Amino acid sequence: MKVPLKPKIIFIPYPAQGHVTPMLHLASAFLSRGFSPVVMTPGSIHRRISTTNEDLGITFLALSDGLERPDALPSDFFSIERSMENIMPSQLERFLLDEDAGVACVVVDLLASWAIKVADRCGVPVAGFWPVMLAAYRMIESIPELVRTGIVSRKGCPRQPEKPLLLPEQPLLYAGDLLWLIGTPTAQKRRFKFWQRTLERVKSLRWILVNSFKDEYEREFINKDNNNQNPKILYVGPSHNQAATSDKSLTKNPSFWEEDRSCLGWLQEQKPNSVIYISFGSWVSPIGESKIRKLALALEASGRPFIWALNRVWQEGLPPGFVHRVKNQGRIVPWAPQIEVLKNDSVGCYLTHCGWNSTMEAVASCRRLVCYPVAGDQFVNSRYIVDVWKIGVRISGFGEKEVEDGLRKVMEDEEMGERLKKLRDKAMGNEARLCLDNSFTIFKDDICGYSI
């Protein structure tokens, strides 16, 4: 069967805010390039994103995940994994086998690799979507080599966390930065297995669409054309660029939670470059109550104005009397309108967990970063931010001195602003947009010439 004129393309994001956001931007970019996108998410997420984006021209469908949550609060990694492996596949399979569906391709977040298997079984072409830096994917791709050379054990435990990984075309990344080193030793081993299984499934892919820009690392750019690789690596990010190259696109990020916009007016009244914005993203591992208390005291001691995005549950752990004492110094909101906050000239720097979306949003607004990576790809992102792009500093704790030193360093580095502008141009400027357009053209040509 030949693909119909307006090919239907199914998007399967991993069910978390930091994954659904870039996938929705991608779906929107495909919409403006003549595809008919369908985004499938678990019911709790579906309810949030479908009602706020109903006029877009994207079809939203709900999958049952067996974890019905009324408020889209994050579930833990392993219960999501169980429902992805056991509950969602038959629903996607029924949809794909439906003759009327006429699906040209399924785009699958690599963290939701269950859907690769289903699409393969149904004979539908499938592309992987990698939501973060290519550098982080290179770590996953190198698992067999890391085991072979003994850098990690057969169960994924690094023998020496401070040992360099020496991955081709990458700056110095260390064994302790590996993506699966989250939580207890048992959890780390289970995550390692998760990635090994993902890697197995990736073998059948023809394309990986990467939510990043070419030449993340300068040396990779030189004389290197990824298009001969299998799967083909196509740069389709970062999400901001998709919006800039589409005539019909998401105007704002889809948010699982209500934004508290009350901080914007206050922000407007602050001096330029004075406010610290603090957020540790939406998911993975919260930083923990004692660290939150420590950070609160360090912020208070700094005397600097701040906006802190901290959900209500964690706000309960703030030091007694803190909220009252800082009522003129800062604002604490459960969920901030982050992009608007970062765009505001009063913001001087962003204390961040280094999630990839947040990192790129900060670059888009040329905001300096104080990095406190917590989990997963955030360690790799932070290495790039600090050592490669030199647009931020890393702190390893929330003691008053550590925080103050970190803030002073980024605020006083006169060249950091210039480096940020250069990076923004490289990642989101004309050349990056041409590269992104080229990726869509290659992919579209491939897909439209493909018989299913």
Ligand SMILES: O=c1ccn([C@@H]2O[C@H](COP(=O)(O)OP(=O)(O)O[C@H]3O[C@H](CO)[C@@H](O)[C@H](O)[C@H]3O)[C@@H](O)[C@H]2O)c(=O)[nH]1
């Ligand atoms: O108060 C807030 C806090 C966050 N955001 C938005 O939420 C998103 C957060 O994304 P990200 O910075 O990537 O962090 P996480 O939500 O923690 O994302 C997970 O997914 C990302 C993509 O896979 C990974 O890079 C991260 O490490 C992982 O924690 C961004 O678009 C923010 O603008 C808000 O709008 N308001």
